Amino acid sequence: MSQPVVVPVLSSSKGSLFRESPFSIPSNRNGEGADTARVKSDESFGRKSMLRMLFLLMLVVALTSAAAAMDAPKDDLVLEKVPVEGSESEDFGIDEFDANDHPIDHEVNRLLELDESTNGQVQAFAKGYDLWDAELNKVYKELMTAYDKNESLKLALKEAQLTWLKFRDAEFKHLEEICASKEGSMYRIFLASDRMELVKARALELKSRYNAFTETS
Secondary structure, rough: OOOOOOOOOOOOOOOOOOOOOOOOOOOOOOOOHHHHHHHHHHHHHHHHHHHHHHHHHHHHHHHHHHHHHHHHOHHOOOOOOOOOOOOOOOOOOOOOOOOOOOOHHHHHHHHHHHHOOOHHHHHHHHHHHHHHHHHHHHHHHHHHHHOOOOHHHHHHHHHHHHHHHHHHHHHHHHHHHHOOOOOOOOOHHHHOOOOHHHHHHHHHHHHHHHHHHHOOO
């Protein structure tokens, strides 16, 4: 008598002989298969790709606009001047004009071009100093005359000028010390130029005071 054949039962438990392949795409909770999941994945990837392309396009447009703005001619830009109330009648500062357009400056520039050696440059600025010093004395007398019989104004101007002369001498000493601490003949030129510019600035300042006072009198 033959023995009965025992057929093993395939279970879906963890001990099953047919385990799910790690490379297979499982069905989702809604029962969708691998094909449906793959389609949705492709749609999501497509949307992300379109967003990336749109972002890159916007970035290119922005960069192009910025480059065009930088290349635009500067002559088209117009700055509106904002008037300052009372500036025309109460301006006692330096006049708004080219300070290098004075006849003395033209003479100094002529001398500078005539001799470009160190000594020639120093002598040119020294000549400019003498001319501006004479101009300063001239303008000072004109301003004193403009004050006429106003003794308080005259006294104030005299005291201010005496104070400035003390400042000038102290500043000259300071500049000379700077020049002495440096090596190189160029500093002799700088010293002569700075001395001239200091006196020039005071002459232009008093001239501005004179113009403002006589125009508003």
